[in-house]
Amino acid sequence: MASGLGWFSIGLGLVELLAPQAVSRVLGLRGQERLVAAYGAREVATGVGLLLSRDPEPWLWGRVAGDALDLGTLATALDRQSDRREEAGLAMLAVLGVTALDLASAWSHASRRRGRAAARRRLPDYARRSGLPASPEKMRGAARDFVVPEDFRTPAALRAWGVANEVA
Amino acid sequence: MRALCWHGTQDIRCDTVPDPKLEHPRDAIIKVTSCAICGSDLHLYDNFMPGMERGDVMGHETMGIVEEVGSEVTNLKRGDRVVIPFTIICGECDQCRRGNFSVCERSNRNKSLADKVFGHTTAGLFGYTHLTGGYPGGQAEYLRVPFADKTHIKVPQGLSDAQLLFLSDIFPTGWQAAVQCDIQPTDTVAIWGCGPVGQMTIRSALLLGAKQVIAIDTVPERLAMAQAGGATTIDFMAESVVERLNEMTGGKGPEKCIDCVGLEAHATATLDSMYDRAKQAVMLETDRPHVLREMMYVCRPAGTLSIPGVYGGLLDKVPFGMAMNKGLTMRMGQTHVNRWTDDLLRRIEAGQIDPSFVITHTVPLERGPEMYKTFRDKKDGCIKVVLKP
DSSP, X not given: OHHHHHHHHHHHHHHHHHOHHHHHHHTTOTTOHHXXXXXXXXXXXXXXXXXXXXXXXXXXXXXXHHHHHHHHHHHGGGOXXXXXXXXXXXXXXXXXXXXXXXXXXXXXXXXXXXXXXXXXXXXXXXXXXXXSSSOHHHHTTTTTTOOOOGGGSOOGGXXXXXXXXXXX | OEEEEEOSTTOEEEEEOOOOOOOSTTOEEEEEEEEXXXXXXXXXXXXXXXOOOTTEEOOOEEEEEEEEEOTTOOSOOTTOEEEEOSXXXXXXXXXXXXXXXXXXXXXXXXXXXXXXXXXXXXXXXXXXXXXXXXXOOSSBSEEEETTXXXXXXXXXXXXXXXXXXXXXXXXXXXXXXXXXXXXXXTOEEEEEOOSHHHHHHHHHHHHTTOSEEEEEEOOHHHHHHHHHTTOEEEETTTXXXXXXXXXXXXXXXXXEEEEOSTTBOOSSSSHHHHHHHHHHHTTSOSOBOHHHHHHHHHSOTTOEEEEOSOOOSOOOSOOHHHHHHTTOEEEEOSOOHHHHHHXXXXXXXXXXXXXXGGOOEEEEGGGHHHHHHHHHTTOTTOSOEEEEO
């Protein structure tokens, strides 16, 4: 469902971004074209995030927050004087429907994340898997007998000349 | 025989394929006793490396028993126990004589293709695209080893497969990554990525005497294993890597930085990786070089960047001016496995290190396809998978 919402988000966003005048006119939001275009950019960004992310949950909650913004903005068009009250009302109903989908998807991902976290808490403990016969502190430098081949050494010009050639 | 074969993006299958045969007097056939899935196999699994073909046998971390040798292989006999390095080497070309085995000039049978793509060929590799020879890999019941008189590490009977298998790749890779840093007792070594190579690099840096080893990842069990090896850890999802590294080095940055991540950096953890992922999706970039960028930014001037992590092709927005002006040294490349394995085998035999600590899953070969997914998704505490044919 997350990728479906992602494509929907990009589609809606492109319409708002490319035709803000038309969208504003239809929804009774004349004078708010820039706001509508900004909402379009937000929708596109959220959609791209949803499609590319391995963990879509933060983007889904981002969509829910965006839905709240959309509803708040549409509510301003419900004014009795507005000649587009009916369209604004229908748009709010549509947004409410999409919000329900966003919430369901976000909750479902959150629940799966909690399940994964619980599974992770049950994972075996690797805190003793050092691969070393003694504590790391004791083993520090145990292989200092290894002679780094000349072609793997830091180039002579970059070695600590100042340390090796103390200048008074 | 049974073998794990590549069939496309995230599609590995356990197929029945023809048994390998001697094709050249320098060949040997190995009966595989253990093999492993490597982090770099995941780049093939996710189809980020060009040059794979349907049906290619996967795998380049393999060991087993010599079954049959060609007429020119005089230093191996049936029954010998060997680990097979992932780089195929002739042992005679100019690069092999210099010890630069991973760029052997003769073992890549698709040399002309590699010459075109890389400018000059690199060594042939087992199970790692047709760009490096298209040799069938070792996630199988049997493996044909070309140039077998040189491409092997003879190992004693007294140690287990689990202790020896990683001489084939990840142990010498982690070792070379640390050796490339020419570690001094005053050095702080920062290591990005706590997968299997990262874990080996942490222990190598510690054994080579680094003052402080810092490991960066976000997977809790990998961070726990890194701490067990003596590293101080940074969870990149929970804290700022740059701020923490500067805090731990008196504001100066680590002298040595090692990239054990490579081309598939976490796609959504940072804005630059999201940018890279978007460009990958429309084929405008092949790799996600977030770690390279971060290392160049945070490394102490005149420091060293060591890059064992695999990169595939074209990288975007790498701040090379930053690296140039800070006078950074960069060392990278596939591992010259045989250059280090005599010394590392001696250290395993002496009990200085037991590389089997990294194994979290040992399963029959037939379960390989599901383990690719488990390993890629870091599920079930998976850090290293060993397969038993």
